[in-house]
Amino acid sequence: MTVPRFEQINEDEVGVYLLTNRCVRRAYLLGNDYKSGDLLDYRRDWVVKWLESLASVMMIDILAFAVMDNHAHEVVRNRPDLVQQLSDEEAAERLARLYPGFRCSEKLPEIADPKIKQRFLDSPNLGKLKRRLSSISVFMAKWQEAISHRANRYEGCTGRFWEGRFHCTKLLDSLAVFAASVYVDLNPIRAGMVRKPEDAKHTSFAERVSFLQKSAAHPWLAPISNCDGRGFLDISDQEYLDLAEQMARKKRRGKRSRVSDDIPPFVTRLGLAPTRWCDAVFEYVSKFKLRAGSPALLIEDASRRGKQWTHGISAARMFYES
Numbered sequence: 001m002t003v004p005r006f007e008q009i010n011e012d013e014v015g016v017y018l019l020t021n022r023c024v025r026r027a028y029l030l031g032n033d034y035k036s037g038d039l040l041d042y043r044r045d046w047v048v049k050w051l052e053s054l055a056s057v058m059m060i061d062i063l064a065f066a067v068m069d070n071h072a073h074e075v076v077r078n079r080p081d082l083v084q085q086l087s088d089e090e091a092a093e094r095l096a097r098l099y100p101g102f103r104c105s106e107k108l109p110e111i112a113d114p115k116i117k118q119r120f121l122d123s124p125n126l127g128k129l130k131r132r133l134s135s136i137s138v139f140m141a142k143w144q145e146a147i148s149h150r151a152n153r154y155e156g157c158t159g160r161f162w163e164g165r166f167h168c169t170k171l172l173d174s175l176a177v178f179a180a181s182v183y184v185d186l187n188p189i190r191a192g193m194v195r196k197p198e199d200a201k202h203t204s205f206a207e208r209v210s211f212l213q214k215s216a217a218h219p220w221l222a223p224i225s226n227c228d229g230r231g232f233l234d235i236s237d238q239e240y241l242d243l244a245e246q247m248a249r250k251k252r253r254g255k256r257s258r259v260s261d262d263i264p265p266f267v268t269r270l271g272l273a274p275t276r277w278c279d280a281v282f283e284y285v286s287k288f289k290l291r292a293g294s295p296a297l298l299i300e301d302a303s304r305r306g307k308q309w310t311h312g313i314s315a316a317r318m319f320y321e322s
Helices: 041-058 079-087 090-098 113-120 126-134 135-153 175-184 204-213 235-255 263-271 274-283 295-306 313-319
Strands: 015-022 060-067 071-078 167-171
Touching: 015 135, 015 175, 041 060, 041 090, 041 135, 060 175, 060 204, 071 135, 071 175, 079 126, 090 113, 090 126, 090 313, 113 126, 113 274, 167 175, 175 204, 175 235, 175 274, 235 274, 274 313, 295 313
Parallel strands: none
Antiparallel strands: 015 071, 015 167, 060 071
């Protein structure tokens, strides 16, 4: 049974979510179309451009992403707390760029139309409209619709591009966020598309590596290190990339970590069971559906929603130390 979005996503509180959307019939509409033989990977650039554009307008932090041949993953954090800090003037500016009055195919406009901005300022519902700036559903709808219309226009056809509703998993703790982020970054490794994660162009891993080599902060991806409160993990960008690379090597060799001495200090702090630390990245996400986290957090979340049971309890007990 389909779960209502309001049960999956609380738009009024900060949360981290793993989002997945697939092309219709899981066709390779973002890669090498095996039916027509057309190479369509240039469309992945469209997706990345839209993520960048939306990150500049909406209060949505993009933590990780990977655009594959027939699907895309994003790890995002909504920021309703920052929306509340916006002045009416800035909120109207952002809303006018988000809803410019015409269909955007490549990206949102860089500058808001003054007339549309004034229309938002004069609206008695501006307070409610501001909430859209941190809405994950609006975030997904904007770029999915744009990619769909642009692809149809290029091919001179109509019809669906995406399979349906995007799948959403709420990440309840740091281990869930870490595992989901690395899972997304290493998706091309798992699919056998590349041998090194930095070679996968349309991923947050490759984006971060390119800017780290320039000793510059990435302009629109959220920083990994949470030392200043803007990041999402208690680990430096370099440590994260090194750890992901280590896991990619183990995956390529088909090795599974079973020795507790191999556990990096950061992973130890997450409370992960010693024998599962490396496997967790490649198995963790598949074991959970709507929510991922420790047994205690899953039980607490279920209780808050008035549920007596929630999916993922068995998996959580397997991955976390008891």
